[in-house]
Amino acid sequence: MGSPAPRVNNDTQTHRQQSLQIIQSSSHTASYRSTGTPSTREQEITFNINTRGTMVQTLNNMEELRKSSFGRPSPRHGLKLLFWFANDYIVIKNDNQMVADPDPKEGDFGFHHFQNRRECENNVCKRLLPYDGYPFYEVGNLHLPTSKSLPKYVREGNTHQIDTSNMDRLIISMRPDMTVDKVYVTQHEDLKSFDPVNTYCISRGLLMIICGHSLINFLKQAGYYTQNVIAPRESGDTRIDMEGGCRAPPSAAPGFWESYCTIL
Structure with a gap:
């Protein structure tokens, strides 16, 4: 033995x-x-740790925004939320930096912290958004009492029912100096989770373009009143390293920002 x-x-x-x-x-x-x-x-x-996940496509112009089908058709409110954010929430400084006004940490307009948690399954870990080290803040939940400070045109389509009228969200990442690092839009795929495939990064160039439109003109160009909406992308289209960021928008010609928004 x-x-x-x-x-x-x-x-x-x-x-x-x-x-x-x-x-x-x-x-x-x-x-x-x-x-x-x-x-x-x-x-x-x-x-x-496998950190691959669904690609976050960057939208750089109105055509790409329209093809994404984000925020439309009625009663969805995502396009109206994006218009409000570009025209009334951020302030463009003379160095072309986007500054949040007021601080989203204060909770105005329904802003609140977004966790962007890593979810792991079968050794594959994913986040909804690429992690860049900055905190995220979410806005757009029309069921929150603080969302009543959003403009009426953003809130008026909310039916208070389980439908598409409250499915859209806008998420920003914030640097310590109060400048907005990145802007994302997304939508709920169910009552709990956001849809990673139909989540997009909004370039600063597109935000400046939106500033140059009236609300009605913007909604028309974005296809809000068109009923023939392109079907959202299906899961599994593309996968990338989630530690990467948004694609940078094309460099703008001199005077580009000034032609769309007032620089403070």
């Missing part, structure tokens, strides 16, 4: 568990080292 298995000292085992230390961490890998007792060899364990 073989020798009996050696007894494990519970104190030593506990010590080894308590000495598990994070020695490296990034969005893709996390490495740990178990130091144990002085006589125990160091062991390193690396966990590879």
Whole structure:
């Protein structure tokens, strides 16, 4: 018969568990080292985290916005929410930076923190939005009492029923200096979750274009009054590394911003 298995000292085992230390961490890998007792060899364990997810397409002009079918047709409110945001919420400084006014942390207009949680299944982890290190804030839930400060034209189509009249949202990422880093639009795919496939990044160039329109003209060009809406994209179209950001909008010619919005 073989020798009996050696007894494990519970104190030593506990010590080894308590000495598990994070020695490296990034969005893709996390490495740990178990130091144990002085006589125990160091062991390193690396966990590879798959961070691939659904691509966030950037919309750069009115044609791309219209083809996305975001916020339409009536009674959806996403296009009206986007128009309000571009014309009345952000302030464009003379260095072309977008400044939030007021701070979304104050909760005006129904703004509240958006977690952008990583959800993992079968070792594949996804976020709705690319993580850039900045906090996210969401607006557009017309059921919140604070949303009553939104303009009437944004709220008037809300039926207070379970339908499409409250499915659209706008999400921004904020830098510490109060400038808006990125702007996203999305829609609910059910009562709990947002649809990652029909989530879009709105370029600063498109926001400036929207500033140059009246509400009615903007809605017409965006196809809001057209009933033949292109079907939303189906899941599984494209996958990318979620740690990447939006595609940068094309560089604008001199005087581009001034031709659309007043620069403060």
